[in-house]
């Protein structure tokens with residue numbers, strides 16, 4: 268059990284690999300960040316819907332940020348290291364060298380990213396099998412999961428990739444292997460993205476039915492036949508080679524990893540909420556929904572018994588909080604959608620110039636511009652005649668329809684900064700309405716949610732947070748540490764070190780409430796009307812598709 272003085276001199280390193288950058292933090296036993304560093308990472312999009320990265324680039328970025336956060340620290344005070352990452356697919360050959368996942372044969376690009384939608388035909392065929400494992404991914408497998416991507420590689424890059432492959436890793440597991448030499452996979456990645464069951468293991472019949480029987484033949488050695496709960500200490504800890512790369516002592520405990528959204532969930536969901544006037548105070552932790560909002564948004568709700576929510580991933584046993592089932596709703600592009608809408612507008616250069624002149628981020632500038640133009644009315648009312656449907660990259664939850672597209676209605680001929688600001692507001696609102704739709708689906712299946720715990724890059728945007736509160740009608744809790752995903756990664760390191768008896772204990776000690784944003788109930792009628800329009804948009808989109816399909 269950690270004690271007062273010991274707490275001050277004991278640190279963990281958390282490393283978070285997001286879509287756009289790698290971040291690291293030095294975190295103490297109270298969950299306070301003492302140092303933070305980040306480093307952008309490369310992405311390639313060689314064709315539409317293909318998104319690739321490099322495991323060598325990502326490891327190099329992990330090394331840069333880790334070295335930075337431990338500078339000037341007595342390294343003996345670091346007790347554990349935890350990684351989280353996006354659920355992207357890393358491909359290595361039998362000697363653990365990168366293999367190309369592209370027609371160009373560029374082996375540097377050996378990662379098919381999570382948001383890659385190349386395997387559309389493969390996922391359709393997988394879903395047509397109606398195999399029972401699909402019950403545990405919301406009834407429909409997503410093109411963003413690993414089975415369709417593996418099938419795509421087998422069908423499209425047989426000689427250059429599939430036949431030579433020795434190891435297919437989820438990115439979080441690649442990182443823990445790189446740090447320790449241990450190829451064991453995390454229960455989190457295998458359960459959430461690879462159809463593994465925490466209770467029954469792999470289902471041979473699924474892999475045979477979808478045409479990936481070769482993975483069964485060698486007892487799943489390429490995709491993982493040793494599976495450990497997140498936070499378990501791996502092998503003999505950090506290898507001397509990885510220790511040199513990262514600037515850390517060899518032998519320190521390294522944890523079995525988590526997917527990034529799940530690390531965010533650990534970083535926020537277990538906080539002590541007493542004294543904040545929240546409905547979840549004194550209620551089970553199952554009344555909390557963690558929302559991790561970066562490039563995408565992930566909605567993580569837990570339950571004591573399995574809850575089957577059509578179109579919402581899961582239920583996954585012990586994939587985030589041990590002993591609890593997890594349902595994971597999601598929106599494939601949120602931060603990326605806001606960036607896309609803003610950067611693609613004709614007034615973007617003007618916005619950039621004005622924000623730079625004021626030394627503000629473009630989003631801080633847009634938020635203050637909206638405050639100027641709203642006059643006496645609430646800011647959200649500026650979009651009375653402008654509505655957005657946000658599925659520019661398909662719908663992950665709860666419609667589970669990757670064919671859906673984005674929609675905007677209410678456009679005018681002007682293209683000035685006011686228009687840009689209002690379009691940005693309507694996009695933020697559309698994402699919040701998408702969250703409301705996911706919450707409604709989870710509640711009608713049996714969840715009972717009263718409070719949102721929001722983190723990720725979009726948690727730094729006060730407008731995004733307020734709109735989530737107003738549109739869902741629920742309070743939004745922000746953590747004391749903005750970089751809560753890194754707190755989640757550090758919690759893994761803390762568990763691996765043995766300093767905490769359980770993930771739950773580490774969560775309770777290390778996640779802390781910061782600010783609470785309450786909904787403006789007086790605006791409810793307006794948002795209820797906008798929600799009606801929101802639902803009509805998708806109904807109409809489906810009608811258009813059906814008209815165009817008809818004779």
Ligand SMILES: Nc1ncnc2c1ncn2[C@@H]1O[C@H](COP(=O)(O)OP(=O)(O)O)[C@@H](O)[C@H]1O
Nearest residue numbers: 285286287288561562602630723724725727728
């Ligand atoms: N200070 C900020 N203000 C407003 N939005 C922000 C800010 N920082 C990041 N974002 C938004 O957050 C998104 C990235 O979040 P992040 O958690 O870093 O993503 P990822 O983990 O996917 O790399 C960006 O797309 C951007 O829209």
Ligand SMILES: O=C(CO)[C@H](O)[C@H](O)COP(=O)(O)O
Nearest residue numbers: 285286353354528561562563
């Ligand atoms: O599928 C996911 C989690 O299960 C995430 O959407 C994916 O990992 C990307 O995360 P981020 O938006 O933070 O980059």
